[in-house]
Amino acid sequence: MGAIAQLPSSIRRSLGALFACGLLFWMCMASLLPVLPLYIRDNGATAQEIGIVMAAFAVGLLLFRPQMGRLADRRGRKVVLLIGIVAAAIAPLGYFLTQPREILLLVRVFHGLSIAAFTTAYSTLVTDIAPPQSRGEVIGYMTLVTPIGMALGPLLGDWLLHQWGYSLCFVAASTIAGLSLLFGLSLGNVSATQPQPVSILSSGKDAIPTQSFSEVTSLNQPFWQILWSDRLRTPTLTLLIVGVAFGILSIFVPLYLRETNLAITAGTFYTSAATTSFLMRFVAGRNSDRYGRGRFITLGLACYCCAMLLLWLAPRDDLFILAGLLEGIGGGTLLPITIALLADRSQARERGRIFSLCIAGFDLGVFLAGPLVGGLADWVGYRGVFGIAAGLSTMGLLLFTTLSSKDLAHSLHFSLKGGSDIYALDKK
Secondary structure, three states: OHHHHOOOHHHHHHHHHHHHHHHHHHHHHHOOOOOHHHHHHHOOOOHHHHHHHHHHHHHHHHHHHHHHHHHHHHHOHHHHHHHHHHHHHHHHHHOOOOOOHHHHHHHHHHHHHHHHHHHHHHHHHHHHHOOHHHHHHHHHHHOOHHHHHHHHHHHHHHHHHHHHOHHHHHHHHHHHHHHHHHHHHOOOOOOOOOOOOOOOOOOOOOOOOOOOOOOOOOOOOOHHHHHOOOOOHHHHHHHHHHHHHHHHHHHHHHHHHHHHOOOOOHHHHHHHHHHHHHHHHHHHHHHHHHHOOHHHHHHHHHHHHHHHHHHHHOOOHHHHHHHHHHHHHHHHHHHHHHHHHHHHOOOHHHHHHHHHHHHHHHHHHHHHHHHHHHHHHHHHHHHHHHHHHHHHHHHHHHHHHHHOOOOHHHHHHHHHHOOOOOOOOOOO
């Protein structure tokens, strides 16, 4: 953790509070992963209805994330961070309202605000602070909150469900979010550790960039022009495809396990994934600073492909565990390194909006997984949907390796051989 040790003590204290805040937030969110699909099913929902209700969460992400990104650039990251935590504390209590079904859908949409706000603010804060030459390393360490929270949360949710039932699961999730809020409120004003071309906390007339780059966005540029620019189009489309695969994973693993009567639980699967995701962040971030972002994103996509193939090929305990381990490697590599890639390709004044819009591609994928694949699950079965996920993950891998740079030759060099990123603004 040499990069963090070199930061000023006040910044390190803020990062410590931010880390605790993030850890509790992800524990809150992950504790409901093994609970909600079963809760909805036990209230009389079909497989398609489960998919629709679960996917409503992504509707909230899609609705709120662009606004949260713009708000983070205009009003500061901390405000948006606190909005996300408050939503995470309120939403679990709304799950007591199961009838009519429309109320449950609205609660899921509102719950989507929590991740839309929190992840946008958290990622942007960390990226603002991290020096460009060690950005991947700092992001890797600070995003450890996700796998740790994803490891502890499902175990807690599983235990509470079997010991006390659904009600205490929802109360516990809300309480954990309340603890996260205390750490969020303790955060001081955090600014960048290196000179920035513009103010991080302001977008007024004085916030004029000193760097020039033909595709750097303004805050008023239409979102579709931002997403379709050469520097952002392929990362966004890749996240969209992986988002569908992740949505399938998060919705259908508990149901698939229940159908096959295997010995392992959904909590064990998610904890296996979180363990390798945790370990990869120590390795991938630091080494992506040295050897390039492209090859690590390719590695993450390849692991996603293998994980989905294993879930499709055979419903066995050992293959489920192996699939979870591979999915963790994929997630622990792909997501933090993609965040670092987006940071490399953006300036501070636009970073909140770019993060929110590009990661909205992932959100859209998660949203599509429910209604599209949920309907197919009644026809092909839960095992069949993981065959679909395997095909989508392979498509994402081919997309990134062939279109991640200005032409095929540069793309292959960047994605497979560690070539430089021609769209990066910070030349490390």
